[in-house]
Amino acid sequence: MAEAPLKWKIETLKQAIAAPLHARFAPTPNTEEMAWFIDMQKDGYIDGTWCREVNKEEITAMIQNRFPIPTGGREVFSDLHVSEKGKKFVRDYDANQKVAEDFKTIDVQKLLKWDDKKLAEWQSQYKPDEAQWILADQEWKRRAGVSTRRIAIAAIVVSILSLLVAALGYFHSLTNAIPVKPLGEPVQQPQLPVQQPQ
Numbered sequence: 001m002a003e004a005p006l007k008w009k010i011e012t013l014k015q016a017i018a019a020p021l022h023a024r025f026a027p028t029p030n031t032e033e034m035a036w037f038i039d040m041q042k043d044g045y046i047d048g049t050w051c052r053e054v055n056k057e058e059i060t061a062m063i064q065n066r067f068p069i070p071t072g073g074r075e076v077f078s079d080l081h082v083s084e085k086g087k088k089f090v091r092d093y094d095a096n097q098k099v100a101e102d103f104k105t106i107d108v109q110k111l112l113k114w115d116d117k118k119l120a121e122w123q124s125q126y127k128p129d130e131a132q133w134i135l136a137d138q139e140w141k142r143r144a145g146v147s148t149r150r151i152a153i154a155a156i157v158v159s160i161l162s163l164l165v166a167a168l169g170y171f172h173s174l175t176n177a178i179p180v181k182p183l184g185e186p187v188q189q190p191q192l193p194v195q196q197p198q
Helices: 006-018 032-042 056-065 084-104 108-113 116-123 131-175
Strands: 023-025 046-053 074-082
Touching (some): 006 032, 006 074, 006 084, 032 046, 074 084, 084 131, 108 131, 116 131
Antiparallel strands (some): 023 074, 046 074
16 A cells, blocks of 8 residues: 655645544545545544445435445545544644744854853754754754864973973083982991980
């Protein structure tokens, strides 16, 4: 069985939602529309009952000839109403369409200039699988990358300064050498005065 196109499903469900109580749908037999409608019923988007629609002449002939079952007429879906699942499907579709339209109006350059608080407020309006939320998440990652780069650059600068100070200390010690006795000479250690017992 063929899957109904999304736009056809949405339009049909919206028409059914707007229809009065006990509405009916009469698809053309043996067409895609009939298969699509049956598919929507199996998906649980619509509820109702399949029955035969007969005209006045067939009913008269049925009564006169005592036919227990009408032989003619077309199949119709009566007492048509949209289930909660179908209504949620339409609401979700409309919400996604609104999000897509909103996304087209986003000024990314302006978003880059927002402070953290404004960006967080804007991101909280959307679900994690929506484009706006993902865009805000990418901006957070970009900002984290910028601060990480700044920290790395600062660490490099401190390392270079440390090397310069160490090199200056090394060369300064060569020019102002402290006299050191050769290794072979004995070291004289000062002795403590010793008191004689009385």
